[in-house]
Amino acid sequence: MRSLRSRRGWGIGAVVAAGVSGVLIVQGVSGGGADSAADDGKPSSGPIASEEYAAALKVAADGDSATLAKRDTKPFSMLGVTWSDPSATIAGKVEVRTRDAGTDTWSSWRELDTDSGPGEEGATRAGTEPAWVGASDGVEVRVDGKASAELPAGLRVDMIDPGTGSVSDLEPAAYVAAESATPDATTTPEVTESASPTATDSASASASPSDSASASTSASPSTSPTASAPATTSAAPTPSTSVSTAPTTTPSTAAKPPITSRAGWGADESLSPEAPDYLANGIKAVVVHHSAGTNDYTCAESAAIIRGIYTYHVKTNGWKDIGYNFLVDKCGTIFEGRKGGVDKAVLGAHAYGFNTQTTGVSVLGNYSEVAPPTAVLTSVARVAAWKLGMYGVSPTATTTLTAGAAGNSTYNPRTWSTGAQLNFPTIFGHGDSYATECPGTNLYAKLPTIRTYAAGPVTGLALKSVTGAGTSGSRTYTKSAITVGWSATTPAALISKYEVLVDGKAAATKAGSVTSASVNLALGTHTVSVRVTHISGKTTTTAAATVVAETTAPTFTTAPNLALRTGTVSTTAVPVTLKWKATDTAALKEVRLTAPVAKTYGPTVTSAALTSKSGSATTWSMTAYDQAGNTKAASVAGTPVILQETSATRTGTWTTKSSTSYLGGKSYSSSAKNASLTWTFTGRSAALAVSRASTSGQVNVFVDGVKVATVDLKSSTTKYRDAIWTKSWSASAKHTVKIVVVGTTGRPAVTTDGLVYLK
Numbered sequence: 150m151r152s153l154r155s156r157r158g159w160g161i162g163a164v165v166a167a168g169v170s171g172v173l174i175v176q177g178v179s180g181g182g183a184d185s186a187a188d189d190g191k192p193s194s195g196p197i198a199s200e201e202y203a204a205a206l207k208v209a210a211d212g213d214s215a216t217l218a219k220r221d222t223k224p225f226s227m228l229g230v231t232w233s234d235p236s237a238t239i240a241g242k243v244e245v246r247t248r249d250a251g252t253d254t255w256s257s258w259r260e261l262d263t264d265s266g267p268g269e270e271g272a273t274r275a276g277t278e279p280a281w282v283g284a285s286d287g288v289e290v291r292v293d294g295k296a297s298a299e300l301p302a303g304l305r306v307d308m309i310d311p312g313t314g315s316v317s318d319l320e321p322a323a324y325v326a327a328e329s330a331t332p333d334a335t336t337t338p339e340v341t342e343s344a345s346p347t348a349t350d351s352a353s354a355s356a357s358p359s360d361s362a363s364a365s366t367s368a369s370p371s372t373s374p375t376a377s378a379p380a381t382t383s384a385a386p387t388p389s390t391s392v393s394t395a396p397t398t399t400p401s402t403a404a405k406p407p408i409t410s411r412a413g414w415g416a417d418e419s420l421s422p423e424a425p426d427y428l429a430n431g432i433k434a435v436v437v438h439h440s441a442g443t444n445d446y447t448c449a450e451s452a453a454i455i456r457g458i459y460t461y462h463v464k465t466n467g468w469k470d471i472g473y474n475f476l477v478d479k480c481g482t483i484f485e486g487r488k489g490g491v492d493k494a495v496l497g498a499h500a501y502g503f504n505t506q507t508t509g510v511s512v513l514g515n516y517s518e519v520a521p522p523t524a525v526l527t528s529v530a531r532v533a534a535w536k537l538g539m540y541g542v543s544p545t546a547t548t549t550l551t552a553g554a555a556g557n558s559t560y561n562p563r564t565w566s567t568g569a570q571l572n573f574p575t576i577f578g579h580g581d582s583y584a585t586e587c588p589g590t591n592l593y594a595k596l597p598t599i600r601t602y603a604a605g606p607v608t609g610l611a612l613k614s615v616t617g618a619g620t621s622g623s624r625t626y627t628k629s630a631i632t633v634g635w636s637a638t639t640p641a642a643l644i645s646k647y648e649v650l651v652d653g654k655a656a657a658t659k660a661g662s663v664t665s666a667s668v669n670l671a672l673g674t675h676t677v678s679v680r681v682t683h684i685s686g687k688t689t690t691t692a693a694a695t696v697v698a699e700t701t702a703p704t705f706t707t708a709p710n711l712a713l714r715t716g717t718v719s720t721t722a723v724p725v726t727l728k729w730k731a732t733d734t735a736a737l738k739e740v741r742l743t744a745p746v747a748k749t750y751g752p753t754v755t756s757a758a759l760t761s762k763s764g765s766a767t768t769w770s771m772t773a774y775d776q777a778g779n780t781k782a783a784s785v786a787g788t789p790v791i792l793q794e795t796s797a798t799r800t801g802t803w804t805t806k807s808s809t810s811y812l813g814g815k816s817y818s819s820s821a822k823n824a825s826l827t828w829t830f831t832g833r834s835a836a837l838a839v840s841r842a843s844t845s846g847q848v849n850v851f852v853d854g855v856k857v858a859t860v861d862l863k864s865s866t867t868k869y870r871d872a873i874w875t876k877s878w879s880a881s882a883k884h885t886v887k888i889v890v891v892g893t894t895g896r897p898a899v900t901t902d903g904l905v906y907l908k
Contacts, residue, residue, distance in 0.1 A: 197312040197415030199460045206230070206290055206304040214241075215304045217290035224250055224286055225308035227442075227457035230261060231276030231465055233303030239263050240298035243277050245306065248287030255289075256282065262441040264585045269498050273467030276307070281442040281454045281513075307465045311456035312415070390505035390553075395427045395493040401538035403603075404645055404684040406531035408475070408491050409484045414452035418488070421463050421470040425489030426496040428505055431540040433548045434575045435533040436500040437596065438473065438511035439588040444519050451478035454513055455486075462498075472498035473511040475532050481524030481642070483532055486511070492539075502554035502567075503582050508536050516589030526595055527640040530602030533576050534643075534684055537603070544603035544685075546575050550582075557584050560593060576600050602643050605683030609638025612679055612691040613664075617698075618778030621736040625677075625696045626776030627670060633657075634665040635679045635691065645682040650690070651675050670698040703733040703773040703781045707755070711769065711787040712877040713836040713907050714758060718812065718870045722760035723789035723905055724836075730755045731773035731781070744770040763789050763905075790832070792904045797826035801890065810869040811902050816840060818900040822892025829885045832906035834877040837888065840900040841868040846893035852876055853884055859891065862899055870902050881908060 202223055206215040230243050243261045248254065261277035288308065294300045411418070446454060459471040473486040474497040486509075489495035499509030510532055512525050530544075537544055549570050557564040559580035565571055571582075576599055579587035601608070614634040617627025625631065633649050644661025649668050652675050657666040661681075668677075676693040683689075707730035716724030731740050737752040745767055750757065761767050770784040794803075794817040801824025803817040817826065837850065837860070845862035860874045878884070890899055 195412070195415065196417035196419075197456060198417065199312045199456055200310045201460055201464050202308045202310075203231075203305045203465075204288070204308075206292065206306065208300060208304065212299055213294045215290075215292040215294075215300055217288065217306055219248075219255075219287060219289040222286055222288055222308060223310070224284060225282075225288075225310045226284055226453060227279050227281050227309040227311065227461065228288065228306055229277045229279040229461055229465065230290060230292065230304065230306050231274040232301035232305075233274060234301055235272040235275045235467070237275055237301040239277075239292070239294070239301055241292060241294035241300070243290075243292050245280070245282075245288065245290050247282045247285040247289075250284040250286045255287070258291075262587075264583075264587075269466075269468045269472075271467060271469070274303075274465060275301070276461075276466060278441045279309070279458055279461040279465075281440075281446055281450070281457060283443075283446070283450075307461065309457045309460045309465075311453040311460065313453065390429055391426045391496045392429045393424060393426055395490060395495075396429065396431070398431070398492065398494065398539045401535050402541070402686050403531075403534035403538035405492075405535050406483055406528065406642075406684075408532070409452075409482060410491075411485050411488060414455045414484055416456070416459060416488075420459070421488065423469050425470070425487065427489065428494035428496055430506070432494050432508050432536055433506045433540070433542060433550060434503075434508075434573055434577060435536060435544075436503070436507045436509045436577060436579055436582065437529060437533075437588045437592065437599070438499060438509060438579045439516045439592055440476075440511050440513045441515050441517075441587065441589075442513060444479070444514045446479075446513065448478050448480035448482065451480075451482060451484070451513060454478075455484055468498060470498075472509070474499070474508045475510045476513060477510060477525060477528045477532070478513045479522055479525060481522070481528040483528050494539075500579060500582050502552050502556050503550050505553060506550050512588065512592060516592035517586055518589070518591075520591045521595055523640055525592075526599050526602060527642045530599045530643060531684060533599065534603035534605075537575060538685065542575050544576050545600045547572050548575050549573075556582070558582060559584050559586055574600065576603060602639065603685070604687075605639075605643070605685040606687035606689045607637050607639040607644055607681045607683050609636070610679065610681050610689050610691055611636050612694060615677055615694045615696060617696065619736075619738045619774075619776035621738070621776050623695060624736070624776075625694060626736055626738075626778075627696060627698050628700050628777050628779065629669045629671075629698055630667060631670060631677070631696060632665055632667045633677060633679060635681075636664060637681060639683070643684050645684050645686075648680045648682075650678045650680055650693075655680075670696060672698050672700065674698075697735055697777065699735045699775075699777050700779060701734045701775075702779040703731050703737055703775045705771075705773060705781060705783045706730050706732050709769060709771050709783050709785040711761075711785055711834070711907060713789065713834040713872065713875045713905055715836070715872050715875060716758075717868075718791070718836070718838050718872050718902075718905055720763045720791065720812070723763050723791075724872055725759050725761045725787070725789065725907070726756055727759055727769055727785070728756040729771060729783070733773070733775040733779075736776040738774045738776045740771055740773045742769065742771055744768060761787065761789050763791050787907050790830070790906055790908055791838075792828050792830060792906065794826065794901055794903055797828050797904070800825045806900065808869075811840065812838060812870055813903070816900050816902045818898060819890050820846070820892070820897040820899075822890055822897065824890040825887055826901060827885055827887040828904040828906075829883070830904070830906045830908075831881060831883045832908040833879070833881040834875065834907040835884065835886050836872040836875040836905045837886070838870055838872050838902040838905060840902055841871055841873070844896045844898065846897045846899050847891040848888040848899050849891060850874055851885075851887040851889070854887075861893075863896065872905065877907075 206217045208215040244258045246256045290306045462468045470487045476484040497509045552569040555566045578593045615625045617631035641662040647659045648655040649657040649666045656668040659666050675696050677696045678691045678693040680690040709729040712726045714724045714726040740750045742748040766788045768786040773781045802821045803819045806816045841862045841864035847861045850858045
């Protein structure tokens with residue numbers, strides 16, 4: 150927040166006797182009942198006491214600069230530099246550095262933001278933005294003014310200890326402790342300023358604090374401004390724009406986000422006892438700010454930072470309450486700011502000239518230095534959508550606001566006079582309505598994202614998967630259960646719910662952080678899609694997927710069967726062909742061979758070349774799967790048997806040949822025309838095994854007395870145990886296979902290596 154609205158009445162100010170030198174102001178912030186517990190369910194620790202200390206700056210003789218030498222202080226975590234005239238501004242650079250508590254380590258110089266603008270009516274001091282510096286016990290300040298502009302009177306540094314933990318024995322609302330130490334590097338800070346500065350105050354601010362300190366009086370909440378108090382520059386709300394009783398609001402079109410209440414961050418309500426004011430005509434826009442403080446805080450420190458800002462605004466500046474309506478930390482936690490009810494149109498003090506038409510959200514941190522995390526964008530969008538949704542305002546629209554004071558802007562630069570009608574986005578940055586870089590260039594650049602997040606609908610919604618059993622083409626198949634997966638680019642916190650739609654009706658509902666759901670389908674063909682609801686209530690639906698639920702098992706229209714095939718034969722690997730045919734009423738997925746080996750075949754495959762051990766009975770087990778996961782099992786058994794040449798009936802001349810390359814180490818060879826070998830067996834498939842070479846001849850093959858083939862054994866490469874011819878039958882039966890040497894001219898010799906049959 151950089152500029153603040155005007156305000157009726159006076160708040161609790163940091164008031165001390167004028168002209169007192171060498172006095173440490175210690176303003177206790179305590180007492181008072183806490184409001185409701187945190188909306189997010191976090192337990193409240195109750196009001197937490199804070200303390201404020203101040204030390205006057207020494208102004209140089211030429212009036213162009215001011216300093217505070219290094220000095221020890223009481224513990225503090227937040228500070229700001231302030232001056233007496235609430236309507237005055239400071240030209241130049243204000244820098245501070247602090248010492249880490251309990252160490253000798255000093256920070257580097259840090260520039261404080263000075264474009265805070267006019268304060269509230271009744272304010273006692275103006276100043277820089279407060280800066281969170283963490284636990285510190287030493288401070289040094291330097292102000293480098295401009296020669297053309299006089300530094301404001303009553304410069305001092307105000308330090309705040311926001312307190313920790315629960316509070317039970319509360320201090321009075323304000324008290325002053327006198328210090329007698331001298332103003333050197335080891336003394337506690339001192340102050341010489343009153344809330345209503347006089348010429349004497351200005352002079353004493355430039356002088357070194359005296360060693361003789363006297364106690365000052367503290368202001369009660371009923372203290373009225375004195376005649377010597379300077380006038381403020383403000384845009385006072387008129388009776389037509391603010392009221393003391395909250396107008397009736399309608400429920401928002403957007404879901405309410407979790408909000409940590411004032412009690413949740415330990416607000417001491419006795420610090421700001423005045424009743425809140427409300428916007429008579431509701432909220433037309435949301436103004437986004439940053440606190441311009443450090444980005445190095447932990448989110449566990451957020452409540453203390455807010456207490457520090459609260460104390461600075463009320464006790465140091467003399468405002469009615471903390472200026473912002475809401476605050477958001479870098480982790481995305483939303484905090485209630487100014488009292489009056491988070492669901493009401495509370496008149497804030499955050500956008501000078503436009504407070505009576507807006508609500509203010511400030512992000513803790515300096516977003517001129519870093520980019521805002523997604524958690525920040527999400528939470529600002531959530532609270533903006535909720536507040537605007539109460540008044541029917543679209544987060545992506547524009548609105549016309551009436552300027553309560555003359556001014557000019559940093560972003561989209563323009564100048565206006567009091568009463569001017571100005572167009573703004575319904576979510577805009579503070580720098581759009583005042584000469585400030587707030588909310589920082591990086592956060593300002595993300596305002597379009599915030600508007601989109603707030604307005605909806607959810608973007609990037611995609612149906613990622615529908616898994617049940619299987620998918621074929623554009624269809625998914627299941628017996629009943631499916632799991633639907635999806636994704637979206639919109640952050641989950643902006644999503645109210647996801648719904649899985651089956652035939653257009655919600656079958657499952659999930660939270661915005663969930664990306665999958667399981668549903669059961671009735672038998673039949675269905676459309677399945679995902680519908681997402683944004684916090685604004687807007688919905689988006691994916692394209693539909695087709696899902697078929699069915700429980701009919703596949704069938705083997707051709708049962709598994711075995712046959713011998715051509716190839717190299719060995720006792721451990723006889724070439725066989727396994728055949729089958731499976732079908733399904735919906736969609737066949739695959740057929741799996743599960744024994745004696747595991748293999749998987751596609752839905753259109755109907756055979757496989759395998760090998761089987763000779764002499765061993767083997768069962769070949771198969772299971773057909775459809776896309777829905779239904780199955781059908783089937784099997785076939787077979788035993789390959791090798792019949793040696795010696796078991797054949799011979800005619801003509803045959804010569805025995807020996808080699809380890811032959812089955813059984815031996816084979817028969819003949820060049821005699823019409824020499825024959827005959828095997829008799831009972832089985833359903835047979836294969837002739839031979840040895841082959843480039844000089845090999847031919848044989849005629851007879852099955853059950855009938856010639857069925859002439860087989861040429863010639864081969865360009867030498868081969869042994871080669872099953873060159875096969876014959877199969879539909880069932881096992883007794884058969885004879887006879888081979889007869891053709892006596893081919895020039896290459897009459899044939900070499901046999903037995904007969905293999907399958908039983």
